[in-house]
Amino acid sequence: MECSRCHSPVPDVAHFCHRCGFDLVPESERGKRRFAVQPDEPVASFALISSIMPREAGRHPQTYRAAFTITLAAALLAALFGALPIAVLIAAFAIPVVYIVYLYDVNLWEDAPVTVVGLAFVLTGALAALFTVLWTSWIPLQVALRDPSGALVSGPQWGAFLIFALLVPLVGEAIRQVGPVLLASRPKFDDLMDGVTFGIVSGLAYAAADTLVRHWPLLTGGLVEPQPGQWATLILLEGFVKPLLMGTATGLAVAEFSGLGKGYDGFSPRYYSGLALAVGVNVLYATGVYLLGFVGNSALALSLQLIWGVILLALLILRLRSVLHVGLTEAALEAAATSGVHGDAGAVEQAFCAHCEMPVMAGASFCSACGASTRARPKVPVAAGVAASTAAPPGPPPSPSPAVATEVPAPPSPDGEATAEIAVEPKEEEK
Secondary structure, three states: OEOOOOOOEOOOOOOEOOOOOOEOOOHHHOOOOEOOOOOOOEOOOOOOHHHHOHHHOOOOHHHHHHHHHHHHHHHHHHHHOOOHHHHHHHHHHHHHHHHHHHHHHOOOOOOOHHHHHHHHHHHHHHHHHHHHHHHHHHOOOOEEEEOOOOOEEEEOOHHHHHHHHHHHHHHHHHHHHHHHHHHHOOHHHOOHHHHHHHHHHHHHHHHHHHHHHHOHHHHHOOOOOOOHHHHHHHHHHHHHHHHHHHHHHHHHHHHHHHOOOOOOOOOOHHHHHHHHHHHHHHHHHHHHHHHHOOOOOHHHHHHHHHHHHHHHHHHHHHHHHHHHHHHHHHHHHHHHHOOOOOHHHHOOOOEEOOOOOOEEOOOOOEOOOOOOEOOOOOOOOHHHHHHHHHOOOOOOOOOOOHHHHHHOOOOOOOOHHHHHHHHHHHHHHHO
């Protein structure tokens, strides 16, 4: 049988083309367009884990769902009882810590954890903390006015609005791009999903530093009078919606920097388009938060801010899933068109799909059974790869003489290079 899109030969029992991922099921029997990372889900879905953790989607995503649920519940319980220092700490570090565990779990840093964590998390967090201290200490966000009765009221002013809604998002996005771009420009980190992940890490680090600096009085103020609705909404907004929004926006921009296939695209028009999208979303978010903050009732203001942030985050998730799906599909089509394969094709051992655990064809970009991308899986540790490629099986006992070594052929070995060296040495001595 032949794939009707890339014209690659495929087994008769295959449900998907192993080269381009095309659904071989007749069009009348197809369901919704399946997500290349997680075929059980449509592309147009709000599934969070498979969107921001694509390499873990096929193995055990329920672990990370449980981690997010537990941390969210702990932060909300602390806020409900007025323990704001605990709630703010959990809100600031919950998602970043879980995400760093994800990097370790899938070995995304490829045995370079110090470099990845240092550039994507520590550097961004330090720059974000410094920048947030500067603009929150020197720039007043509200101006005191007097109404006709003489009472003081607060209202927006143009200077503060331009700084909060334009300058801060613009400079903040520039800070979030530094570490991920430096990482994505390295050969081992130039993959599309690497760019997405490093961008998300950078956004989470920035949001954590921003939350700690801006809510330092709550962090050091001790217990406060319980106001369940208000504090819970604040924790949801600052600890979960804001970091995911910033991380997803930055991840989309860095994904365009990485591009498809081997090598990174760099500062291309696509990257600047992704960067403009990231800045635009952050400007919209900051504008809504600033203006809605002047609603008379503080609990209502926080609720409206949370709704606004969730709407923007949902749109970003949809965009991220589309970028991942199209990117993986186009990369596979390019490999199929050039009769090439992605980087894992040289493996001699049988590979299995991380999603359905079915055998994967040699050099496949997609699983023939479920359609999951073979690139959306954990990376093999560098040390393990080197050990597997250099280890030679026990060879035959040494020959009693050079003549015997040249006349008797060596037994077959999976590592031809190592066997060849043993057979050639006597010849060199004879010469």
